[in-house]
Amino acid sequence: MVTHDKVKVAVVGASGYSGIEAVRILASHPFVELSVLTSEHYAGREVADVYRHMAGVDLPPFEELRPDLVQDRAEVVLSCLPETVGTAHTAELIKAGLKVVDLSADFRFKDAAQFRATYGIEHPAPQLLAEAVYGLSEFHRHELREARLVATPGCFPTGALLALLPLIRRDLIEPSSIIIDAKSGTTGARRAASIEQLFAEVNENFRAYKVGNHRHVPEMEQEISAALGRDIALLFVPHLLPITRGLLSSIFMRPRSGTTESDVHAAFEASFAKSRFVRILKPGELPELRNVRATNFCELAFILDRRSETLLVITAIDNLGKGASGQAIQNMNLMLGYDEAAGLLAAAPVP
Known part of the structure:
Protein backbone atom coordinates (compact mmCIF):
# COMPACT_ATOMS: atom_id res chain seq x y z
CA MET A 1 0.00 0.00 0.00
CA ALA A 132 15.67 -12.86 3.93
CA VAL A 133 15.37 -11.30 0.46
CA TYR A 134 18.63 -10.64 -1.37
CA GLY A 135 18.36 -6.93 -2.03
CA LEU A 136 19.73 -6.51 -5.53
CA SER A 137 16.85 -4.16 -6.23
CA GLU A 138 16.69 -4.46 -10.03
CA PHE A 139 16.24 -8.24 -9.90
CA HIS A 140 14.10 -8.75 -6.78
CA ARG A 141 11.48 -5.99 -6.85
CA HIS A 142 8.52 -8.32 -6.35
CA GLU A 143 10.04 -10.11 -3.35
CA LEU A 144 11.20 -6.83 -1.82
CA ARG A 145 7.66 -5.45 -1.79
CA GLU A 146 6.63 -8.34 0.46
CA ALA A 147 9.77 -8.56 2.60
CA ARG A 148 10.26 -7.89 6.26
CA LEU A 149 14.01 -8.67 6.18
CA VAL A 150 16.33 -7.61 3.35
CA ALA A 151 20.00 -8.49 2.93
CA THR A 152 21.61 -5.65 1.00
CA PRO A 153 24.32 -7.04 -1.33
CA GLY A 154 27.99 -6.24 -0.92
CA CYS A 155 29.50 -3.53 -3.12
CA PHE A 156 31.64 -5.86 -5.25
CA PRO A 157 28.74 -8.27 -5.93
CA THR A 158 26.47 -5.37 -6.88
CA GLY A 159 28.91 -4.07 -9.50
CA ALA A 160 29.47 -7.54 -10.92
CA LEU A 161 25.93 -8.96 -10.81
CA LEU A 162 24.38 -5.98 -12.58
CA ALA A 163 26.75 -6.79 -15.45
CA LEU A 164 26.40 -10.57 -15.42
CA LEU A 165 22.82 -11.55 -14.60
CA PRO A 166 21.24 -10.10 -17.76
CA LEU A 167 23.70 -12.06 -19.91
CA ILE A 168 23.35 -15.29 -17.97
CA ARG A 169 19.57 -15.15 -18.07
CA ARG A 170 19.70 -15.00 -21.89
CA ASP A 171 22.47 -17.61 -22.12
CA LEU A 172 24.77 -15.25 -24.06
CA ILE A 173 28.07 -16.17 -22.37
CA GLU A 174 30.17 -19.12 -21.26
CA PRO A 175 29.82 -18.88 -17.45
CA SER A 176 33.04 -20.79 -16.78
CA SER A 177 35.01 -18.05 -18.55
CA ILE A 178 34.02 -15.19 -16.20
CA ILE A 179 36.86 -13.13 -14.72
CA ILE A 180 35.96 -10.19 -12.47
CA ASP A 181 38.56 -7.43 -12.04
CA ALA A 182 37.29 -4.81 -9.58
CA LYS A 183 38.79 -1.69 -8.01
CA SER A 184 37.38 0.04 -4.95
CA GLY A 185 38.06 3.12 -2.86
CA THR A 186 39.18 2.92 0.75
CA THR A 187 35.70 3.35 2.26
CA GLY A 188 35.02 -0.21 1.09
CA ALA A 189 36.65 -1.16 4.38
CA ARG A 190 35.20 -0.34 7.78
CA ARG A 191 35.81 2.92 9.62
CA ALA A 192 38.41 1.41 11.93
CA ALA A 193 42.13 1.71 12.47
CA SER A 194 44.12 -0.49 10.09
CA ILE A 195 47.71 -0.34 8.88
CA GLU A 196 46.64 -1.25 5.34
CA GLN A 197 44.34 1.77 5.28
CA LEU A 198 46.86 4.36 6.45
CA PHE A 199 47.42 7.29 4.07
CA ALA A 200 51.08 6.40 3.56
CA GLU A 201 50.11 2.83 2.63
CA VAL A 202 47.36 3.81 0.17
CA ASN A 203 48.51 7.09 -1.34
CA GLU A 204 50.44 6.78 -4.64
CA ASN A 205 49.89 3.04 -4.47
CA PHE A 206 47.66 0.47 -6.16
CA ARG A 207 47.41 -3.16 -5.15
CA ALA A 208 45.39 -6.31 -5.42
CA TYR A 209 44.32 -8.01 -2.19
CA LYS A 210 42.58 -11.15 -0.93
CA VAL A 211 42.83 -12.81 -4.33
CA GLY A 212 41.19 -16.22 -4.12
CA ASN A 213 39.74 -15.74 -0.64
CA HIS A 214 37.67 -12.56 -0.67
CA ARG A 215 34.46 -12.91 1.37
CA HIS A 216 32.30 -11.59 -1.48
CA VAL A 217 33.16 -14.47 -3.82
CA PRO A 218 30.71 -17.00 -2.29
CA GLU A 219 28.00 -14.33 -2.42
CA MET A 220 28.53 -13.76 -6.14
CA GLU A 221 28.75 -17.50 -6.78
CA GLN A 222 25.48 -18.07 -4.92
CA GLU A 223 23.56 -15.57 -7.05
CA ILE A 224 25.08 -16.61 -10.37
CA SER A 225 24.63 -20.30 -9.57
CA ALA A 226 20.97 -19.65 -8.77
CA ALA A 227 20.51 -17.95 -12.14
CA LEU A 228 22.30 -20.80 -13.93
CA GLY A 229 20.66 -23.62 -12.06
CA ARG A 230 24.04 -25.17 -11.25
CA ASP A 231 27.11 -24.38 -9.18
CA ILE A 232 29.88 -22.21 -10.59
CA ALA A 233 33.32 -21.06 -9.41
CA LEU A 234 34.49 -17.52 -10.18
CA LEU A 235 37.87 -15.83 -10.44
CA PHE A 236 37.63 -12.49 -8.64
CA VAL A 237 40.51 -10.04 -8.27
CA PRO A 238 39.80 -7.01 -6.03
CA HIS A 239 42.10 -3.97 -5.97
CA LEU A 240 42.41 -1.00 -3.62
CA LEU A 241 42.34 2.40 -5.29
CA PRO A 242 43.95 5.44 -3.61
CA ILE A 243 40.60 7.26 -3.54
CA THR A 244 37.91 7.66 -0.91
CA ARG A 245 34.89 6.19 -2.66
CA GLY A 246 33.91 4.52 -5.92
CA LEU A 247 34.04 1.03 -7.45
CA LEU A 248 34.90 0.21 -11.07
CA SER A 249 34.43 -3.39 -12.23
CA SER A 250 35.77 -4.85 -15.48
CA ILE A 251 34.22 -8.25 -16.19
CA PHE A 252 35.71 -10.43 -18.93
CA MET A 253 33.94 -13.45 -20.42
CA ARG A 254 33.64 -15.58 -23.52
CA PRO A 255 30.46 -14.99 -25.56
CA ARG A 256 28.45 -17.94 -26.82
CA SER A 257 28.93 -18.71 -30.49
CA GLY A 258 26.73 -16.39 -32.49
CA THR A 259 26.25 -13.77 -29.76
CA THR A 260 26.06 -10.29 -31.31
CA GLU A 261 26.32 -6.76 -29.98
CA SER A 262 22.59 -6.42 -30.57
CA ASP A 263 21.98 -9.49 -28.40
CA VAL A 264 24.03 -8.05 -25.55
CA HIS A 265 22.40 -4.64 -25.78
CA ALA A 266 18.94 -6.21 -25.87
CA ALA A 267 19.73 -8.23 -22.73
CA PHE A 268 20.67 -5.11 -20.80
CA GLU A 269 17.73 -3.13 -22.15
CA ALA A 270 15.31 -5.88 -21.17
CA SER A 271 16.75 -6.13 -17.65
CA PHE A 272 17.00 -2.40 -16.96
CA ALA A 273 14.20 -0.83 -19.01
CA LYS A 274 12.32 -0.01 -15.79
CA SER A 275 15.40 0.79 -13.74
CA ARG A 276 15.91 4.36 -12.64
CA PHE A 277 19.47 3.77 -11.53
CA VAL A 278 21.24 1.79 -14.26
CA ARG A 279 22.57 3.89 -17.15
CA ILE A 280 23.42 1.89 -20.25
CA LEU A 281 25.96 4.07 -22.01
CA LYS A 282 26.10 4.83 -25.71
CA PRO A 283 28.70 3.07 -27.91
CA GLY A 284 32.08 4.72 -27.41
CA GLU A 285 31.25 5.89 -23.86
CA LEU A 286 32.83 4.21 -20.83
CA PRO A 287 31.86 4.38 -17.14
CA GLU A 288 33.63 6.85 -14.86
CA LEU A 289 33.56 6.96 -11.07
CA ARG A 290 33.00 10.70 -10.87
CA ASN A 291 29.65 10.33 -12.67
CA VAL A 292 28.24 8.12 -9.91
CA ARG A 293 30.02 9.58 -6.88
CA ALA A 294 27.70 9.98 -3.86
CA THR A 295 24.74 8.59 -5.84
CA ASN A 296 22.75 5.38 -6.24
CA PHE A 297 23.45 5.20 -9.97
CA CYS A 298 25.33 2.56 -11.93
CA GLU A 299 26.98 3.29 -15.27
CA LEU A 300 27.31 0.28 -17.57
CA ALA A 301 29.02 -0.25 -20.92
CA PHE A 302 30.18 -3.24 -22.93
CA ILE A 303 32.63 -4.05 -25.71
CA LEU A 304 32.38 -7.22 -27.80
CA ASP A 305 35.91 -7.74 -29.08
CA ARG A 306 35.80 -10.11 -32.04
CA ARG A 307 39.57 -10.27 -32.41
CA SER A 308 40.00 -11.95 -29.01
CA GLU A 309 36.44 -13.36 -28.84
CA THR A 310 35.97 -11.62 -25.49
CA LEU A 311 33.01 -9.73 -24.09
CA LEU A 312 33.99 -6.99 -21.66
CA VAL A 313 31.39 -5.33 -19.44
CA ILE A 314 32.37 -2.35 -17.26
CA THR A 315 30.30 -0.99 -14.40
CA ALA A 316 30.87 1.99 -12.13
CA ILE A 317 29.07 2.50 -8.83
CA ASP A 318 29.69 4.36 -5.60
CA ASN A 319 30.60 1.71 -3.04
CA LEU A 320 28.71 3.64 -0.33
CA GLY A 321 25.79 4.47 -2.66
CA LYS A 322 24.57 1.71 -4.96
CA GLY A 323 27.09 -0.55 -3.21
CA ALA A 324 25.66 0.00 0.27
CA SER A 325 23.45 2.73 1.76
CA GLY A 326 21.83 3.96 -1.45
CA GLN A 327 20.74 0.48 -2.45
CA ALA A 328 19.56 -0.20 1.10
CA ILE A 329 17.28 2.84 0.89
CA GLN A 330 16.09 1.80 -2.58
CA ASN A 331 15.17 -1.55 -1.00
CA MET A 332 13.45 0.22 1.90
CA ASN A 333 11.40 2.27 -0.54
CA LEU A 334 10.23 -0.90 -2.27
CA MET A 335 9.39 -2.58 1.05
CA LEU A 336 7.22 0.38 2.05
CA GLY A 337 5.45 0.80 -1.28
CA TYR A 338 7.12 4.11 -2.14
CA ASP A 339 8.62 5.11 -5.46
CA GLU A 340 11.92 3.21 -5.32
CA ALA A 341 13.79 6.39 -6.29
CA ALA A 342 12.42 8.47 -3.39
CA GLY A 343 15.25 10.47 -1.83
CA LEU A 344 17.84 9.03 -4.23
CA LEU A 345 17.79 11.14 -7.39
CA ALA A 346 20.44 13.74 -6.52
CA ALA A 347 23.05 14.12 -9.27
CA ALA A 348 26.73 13.38 -8.67
CA PRO A 349 28.80 16.37 -7.44
CA VAL A 350 30.95 16.90 -10.56
CA PRO A 351 33.65 18.15 -10.75
Missing part, protein backbone atom coordinates in the same frame (compact mmCIF):
# COMPACT_ATOMS: atom_id res chain seq x y z
CA VAL A 2 1.42 3.39 -0.99
CA THR A 3 1.34 6.04 1.72
CA HIS A 4 3.10 9.36 2.03
CA ASP A 5 2.87 9.51 5.82
CA LYS A 6 6.37 9.77 7.23
CA VAL A 7 7.70 6.45 8.47
CA LYS A 8 9.95 6.37 11.52
CA VAL A 9 13.34 4.92 10.62
CA ALA A 10 16.21 3.93 12.88
CA VAL A 11 19.80 3.62 11.67
CA VAL A 12 21.82 1.34 13.94
CA GLY A 13 25.57 1.60 13.59
CA ALA A 14 24.98 5.12 12.29
CA SER A 15 28.50 6.46 12.81
CA GLY A 16 30.31 4.10 10.39
CA TYR A 17 30.83 4.92 6.73
CA SER A 18 27.66 3.25 5.47
CA GLY A 19 25.73 4.40 8.53
CA ILE A 20 26.45 8.10 8.20
CA GLU A 21 25.88 7.88 4.44
CA ALA A 22 22.43 6.43 5.15
CA VAL A 23 21.78 9.26 7.61
CA ARG A 24 22.84 11.85 5.02
CA ILE A 25 20.47 10.45 2.40
CA LEU A 26 17.55 9.83 4.74
CA ALA A 27 17.79 13.32 6.26
CA SER A 28 16.26 14.69 3.04
CA HIS A 29 14.00 11.74 2.21
CA PRO A 30 10.46 13.03 1.65
CA PHE A 31 8.71 10.19 3.48
CA VAL A 32 11.09 9.44 6.36
CA GLU A 33 11.58 10.69 9.90
CA LEU A 34 14.90 9.67 11.41
CA SER A 35 13.86 8.66 14.91
CA VAL A 36 16.84 6.70 16.31
CA LEU A 37 20.58 6.78 15.52
CA THR A 38 22.83 4.41 17.44
CA SER A 39 26.59 4.37 17.87
CA GLU A 40 28.56 2.47 20.47
CA HIS A 41 31.52 4.84 20.09
CA TYR A 42 29.64 8.14 20.18
CA ALA A 43 26.56 7.46 22.34
CA GLY A 44 25.33 10.67 23.95
CA ARG A 45 26.90 12.98 21.38
CA GLU A 46 25.21 15.09 18.73
CA VAL A 47 25.79 13.90 15.16
CA ALA A 48 27.23 17.27 14.11
CA ASP A 49 29.84 17.04 16.89
CA VAL A 50 31.23 13.93 15.21
CA TYR A 51 30.40 14.71 11.58
CA ARG A 52 30.49 18.47 11.10
CA HIS A 53 29.14 18.21 7.54
CA MET A 54 25.77 17.32 9.13
CA ALA A 55 25.62 20.59 11.10
CA GLY A 56 22.31 22.38 10.64
CA VAL A 57 20.42 19.16 9.92
CA ASP A 58 17.77 18.30 12.51
CA LEU A 59 18.82 14.87 13.78
CA PRO A 60 18.46 12.89 17.01
CA PRO A 61 21.72 12.36 18.93
CA PHE A 62 23.71 9.15 18.82
CA GLU A 63 22.73 6.67 21.52
CA GLU A 64 23.56 3.14 22.52
CA LEU A 65 21.74 0.30 20.83
CA ARG A 66 18.88 -1.11 22.86
CA PRO A 67 16.43 -3.13 20.76
CA ASP A 68 13.58 -2.51 23.21
CA LEU A 69 13.91 1.26 22.73
CA VAL A 70 14.23 0.95 18.97
CA GLN A 71 11.03 -1.12 18.88
CA ASP A 72 9.12 1.67 20.61
CA ARG A 73 10.40 4.48 18.38
CA ALA A 74 10.85 3.05 14.87
CA GLU A 75 8.97 1.08 12.25
CA VAL A 76 11.91 0.33 9.95
CA VAL A 77 15.56 -0.28 10.82
CA LEU A 78 18.63 0.08 8.62
CA SER A 79 21.29 -2.05 10.28
CA CYS A 80 24.79 -0.85 9.42
CA LEU A 81 26.57 -2.98 11.99
CA PRO A 82 29.45 -5.33 11.09
CA GLU A 83 28.91 -9.04 10.44
CA THR A 84 27.47 -10.96 13.43
CA VAL A 85 27.42 -7.85 15.65
CA GLY A 86 23.80 -6.99 14.93
CA THR A 87 22.39 -10.42 14.10
CA ALA A 88 20.74 -11.07 17.46
CA HIS A 89 19.36 -7.52 17.52
CA THR A 90 17.89 -8.02 14.05
CA ALA A 91 16.19 -11.23 15.11
CA GLU A 92 14.67 -9.45 18.10
CA LEU A 93 13.45 -6.53 15.97
CA ILE A 94 11.91 -8.83 13.36
CA LYS A 95 10.12 -10.74 16.11
CA ALA A 96 8.73 -7.44 17.41
CA GLY A 97 7.23 -6.69 13.99
CA LEU A 98 9.72 -4.19 12.58
CA LYS A 99 11.08 -4.30 9.04
CA VAL A 100 14.87 -4.53 8.78
CA VAL A 101 17.24 -3.74 5.92
CA ASP A 102 20.60 -5.23 6.84
CA LEU A 103 23.82 -3.94 5.22
CA SER A 104 26.13 -6.62 6.60
CA ALA A 105 26.60 -10.11 5.17
CA ASP A 106 24.61 -11.71 7.98
CA PHE A 107 21.60 -12.65 5.85
CA ARG A 108 22.97 -12.77 2.29
CA PHE A 109 23.62 -16.52 2.31
CA LYS A 110 20.74 -18.96 2.09
CA ASP A 111 22.89 -21.72 3.57
CA ALA A 112 24.13 -21.50 7.16
CA ALA A 113 26.99 -23.85 6.25
CA GLN A 114 28.20 -21.37 3.63
CA PHE A 115 28.13 -18.60 6.23
CA ARG A 116 30.18 -20.78 8.58
CA ALA A 117 32.68 -21.59 5.83
CA THR A 118 33.06 -17.91 4.90
CA TYR A 119 33.14 -16.30 8.34
CA GLY A 120 34.38 -19.15 10.52
CA ILE A 121 31.49 -19.11 13.01
CA GLU A 122 28.02 -20.55 13.34
CA HIS A 123 25.25 -18.25 12.15
CA PRO A 124 23.60 -16.56 15.17
CA ALA A 125 20.07 -16.60 13.65
CA PRO A 126 19.87 -19.34 10.99
CA GLN A 127 16.06 -19.43 11.20
CA LEU A 128 15.92 -16.10 9.33
CA LEU A 129 18.11 -17.05 6.35
CA ALA A 130 15.33 -18.63 4.31
CA GLU A 131 13.07 -15.60 4.43
